Amino acid sequence: MSILNWYYPQTPEEAALLVQRxxxxxxxxxxxxxxxxxxxxxxxxxxxxxxLGYFNASSQSTxxxxxxxxxxxxxxxxxxxxxxxxxxxxxxxxxxxxxNVITLxxxxxxxxxxxxxxxxxxxxxxxxxxxxxxxxxxxxTDYLGRSELREKSLMVNxxxxxxxxxxxxxxxxxxxxxxxSLTITILAEKTIHGQLKxxxxxxxGTREKYQRLQHLEQQLVEERPxxxxxxxxxxxxxxxxxxxxxxxxxxxxxxxxxELQRGLEKILREV
Amino acid sequence: xxxxxxxxxxxxxxxxxxxxTLLQVLRDNGHQEVKxxxxxxxxxxxxxxxxxxxxNSCQVFAAAAVNREITTVQGLGTIHAPHAIQEALVEVxxxxxxxxxxxxxxxxxxxxxxxxxxxEKEIRRALDGxxxxxxxxxxxxxxxxxxxxxxxxx
Numbered sequence: 001m002s003i004l005n006w007y008y009p010q011t012p013e014e015a016a017l018l019v020q021r022x023x024x025x026x027x028x029x030x031x032x033x034x035x036x037x038x039x040x041x042x043x044x045x046x047x048x049x050x051x052l053g054y055f056n057a058s059s060q061s062t063x064x065x066x067x068x069x070x071x072x073x074x075x076x077x078x079x080x081x082x083x084x085x086x087x088x089x090x091x092x093x094x095x096x097x098x099x100n101v102i103t104l105x106x107x108x109x110x111x112x113x114x115x116x117x118x119x120x121x122x123x124x125x126x127x128x129x130x131x132x133x134x135x136x137x138x139x140x141t142d143y144l145g146r147s148e149l150r151e152k153s154l155m156v157n158x159x160x161x162x163x164x165x166x167x168x169x170x171x172x173x174x175x176x177x178x179x180x181s182l183t184i185t186i187l188a189e190k191t192i193h194g195q196l197k198x199x200x201x202x203x204x205g206t207r208e209k210y211q212r213l214q215h216l217e218q219q220l221v222e223e224r225p226x227x228x229x230x231x232x233x234x235x236x237x238x239x240x241x242x243x244x245x246x247x248x249x250x251x252x253x254x255x256x257x258x259e260l261q262r263g264l265e266k267i268l269r270e271v
Numbered sequence: 272x273x274x275x276x277x278x279x280x281x282x283x284x285x286x287x288x289x290x291x292t293l294l295q296v297l298r299d300n301g302h303q304e305v306k307x308x309x310x311x312x313x314x315x316x317x318x319x320x321x322x323x324x325x326x327n328s329c330q331v332f333a334a335a336a337v338n339r340e341i342t343t344v345q346g347l348g349t350i351h352a353p354h355a356i357q358e359a360l361v362e363v364x365x366x367x368x369x370x371x372x373x374x375x376x377x378x379x380x381x382x383x384x385x386x387x388x389x390x391e392k393e394i395r396r397a398l399d400g401x402x403x404x405x406x407x408x409x410x411x412x413x414x415x416x417x418x419x420x421x422x423x424x425x
Contacts, residue, residue: 097330098400
């Protein structure tokens, strides 16, 4: 096994230089890194001295520092934005001791298929701020889709606009402390007259890691179906799924369809 | 590499591999009260407090814990001066093979420090990272409720 060095930068600027060297990996909580082979890794950059565990919420937007842990995020969200989909999703993620270690940045950088963070961030159309080889602000979907953005870059924070969302979150698990094989995130915004103005629907655990159902979103806003008409609108999801430990592709697609309908019923009833 | 850890109030300068977990370093240096179970962050046998936060020591790189405060179950109580949680678990018969007990004690301590009067639901949630293959949890929950009552009265 190759020699691996640890670096403890004191500022983001120092970390940005380190991360551009070959084989350097930022380490926030480290839980995903412990699971990886690390054959090409030459060094770890410990992020704890960079003060990236901040939480800023204004009426316009929320900014979450990349080294905030899931627990810290849930605690801060509960006091400032108690209805936030992020708090709702992370509250159930992993276990108490793991929520104390897993960081937002590490979780998004690794984006495992069982992530409870991914669906809410895609639905919120969140952005990440990067430093290093590719500095700037990028949408989470760009960050996930373009590997060159992640290369030799360090995530500093995650930001999303605040809005009056009604939200629904579903986790497909075998037991309450299991990693989810499927998550469904629904965000809905209504007009002052209570009509559906905007809706975002994201499935995680699909073949492509996540799937945003934009066609369905558009149909729901334009056609405003009654609750009893919803089954006609739920798309056939079979092609989007592969088998997971929760069940076969057919089972996953059927489960997603049923839970999607339940979520929409709940959201549309509230709207 | 080497680094200083503050373990149960004592500074310890320890040598360890760059890839070692905190669990490995603790156990290699006499802290065998921290148990190794699954080594995947699922069972909770290796729970410690890191700067006051409950963590699976198998899921933390030792290098990332340098210069930080670590509390193991021995930092809470000993056989001669047990913590109220340890006494309560023994009293209600919540210990069978005992392998999961150090982790259970740490999880209970972390809970009671933040919620001195937890509901059963809160206790169950606080133990969501701990597995016990012997007791079925009922006695453990009873023990934590007893400890909570005594700690509030103390």
